[in-house]
Amino acid sequence: MKKLEGKQVGVAAARSADAISSLIINNGGSPKVFSIQGEQLLNEEISRSNISELLSRPFDYVLLTTGIGAKTLEQAAEQLGLVPDFIDKLGHTKLAIRGSKTLKWLKQHSLTTSIEAEDGTMENLLNKLSEESNGGKQVFLQAYNEDDASLKGKLEELGYTVYLSKPYQYRNPDRETLNSLQKQITNRTLDAVIFTSKTQVQNLFLEGSTAQKELMEAFNEDVLAVAVGKVTAKRLESYGVSNVFQPTDPKMGRMVVELANFYDVKRNEASRP
Template identity: 25%
Template structure:
């Protein structure tokens, strides 16, 4: 199977936060990496707007809240907690209609125990946000008051569409993107592009486009930069970035099959050489597009209820192309294990850790789907997923022995199916999991102390042969993840035991008060509390706490001592 390769092309990335990772991937695919940070996060000097949002939220003034980024969710809660009671803020959020743009804000919301009523699938642009809101709420939108957590800069199209549909829209900015403190590298990058010293440009966010042209404009060479980019292979990560590129008067050559860094670099390595050669030979645009593997216009569905449609046909390469096997070299095995280990040793909650493991696994094997299940009693519970499965996380269960995943848990052996997975005698389809229609599958047991504690499941839309290295790496990750899952389980058991002990103490104190005040036996006091618990549908601890509260109000001095 051939591997993707840049064949020595000079590849520019303007990535800031993941610069080291991008550089490593470009070099892995035999490209000359030129990574120049183009942006930095700037905290807002005033939290006035966010605090006003918090005040109104506590007053019950919003019907729905749109969260655009995971970082934004965390920053908003952190900002509000500096002035208001955190639990009160979270309690109010749980009462609202929450809209999550993709899986990242969804993961953070889940850790805060805040459920999302609406979430979007890839590519998770503002168009998907509006479309899903219309689908969910319909005419109710016209009477709704909506707050939008912004990221970096205002999205005028999103705000305009919401203003046209909703009764009120409030923007809640938390941070913004600024140019790097030292813009000399960006200025040199503009010169290199104009001089033809760069062959491929990877735009991973709209802000990268904006900042590159901001610097070029200040240098007085924006027109020359635009002409240079028209003679360069330009790849856009997705529709939002594409719209910004089109705004500056040039057009990306294609978008990756998935709006993810790994897919983008792999597919850029596959096609950039052909596209660049055609463009420099002045081949017509439609012929350049034909060089891609199954070109598809990146247009929204005809049924999409948006007033503004994406009118430029930007080719998007096909899913799971054969040369995606090059992905396995994206990160060396030791780098993979280092990433997994750093995730496991963090103090983050289990769901966050498992989500990071899913992302890491997807960097090793170019899968279209990845699930992590944990074994609880005789059921496998879905705990993490690459694709949005809002209602299924923590809810969807598979019996041990059921389907390929259940078979792996029962027999503690990995299963690799390269094609026609549904023909395997162990296969069982689940309506909640549409990925079960995919062609190839790799399942490995998640182990701890010789026992199974879960299953790691990868699936592919098209046939895929899993190498021995991939299987061994996944098996190793399964062991590492198993230790973390077992630690989390023991921590939960410990918390439960602690809670039971505290409950027993409270119940015993309440029994003592009843015995003293009513002159009854310990057994009679317990039965009285038990009867009250059943009648009021309250736990024994809640009944006991009510008795202690009553005593403290009657005799505050005695309670204090």
């Protein structure tokens, strides 16, 4: 018997949904895809304006929170014919970084960090920046969602002057898909749901949704919430989900393998006299 045999596993991801589904099938499970990430929208005009501000103003730190954001700013610089100036500016400015994909982008351009969130969370990065602030320092902050105002405010409380860059954002997901996932969770027809970003979690627990309490109860009682990493797990916990499964390493493949092992151990324990 394969380790995920008989398990119905929801997948909330979009870009990685096919790869995750294949891994689930290879382990004997049945994937059900509900892509609730939402459509990514690039703010091209805003990004070009952000590049102009970055190159024309002195900044003590550039804070990059996502790999997509860094790439989008690079594309804007390319449209303006300013990629060398953009990379040179980053090379001569202290870089505060969150996320493995952001680090990967930096390495592609031979850039190094001054401050890095080892656990991939903004909390860790803010704690380190709190030790650096002497008041009046200028920060270029790349963000993308409703957390941007909160993050900007926290940096300002630490004494930083913040320029907010929002090179992209996400449109709300298809309502029918979202409703279907919510229903299958609250009806307990899924054994587990895999989340690969905090955006997916936020979309599931839409503010004002009457299903919020029912979703929390389903996750804490019967449906296993699976988070690829700490940031996603923390967002689930913020909605009252106390039982969150995380892999030992925040990788898609590792996540499915360890999930399969988790169910295999449970099955073996249940079969013992």
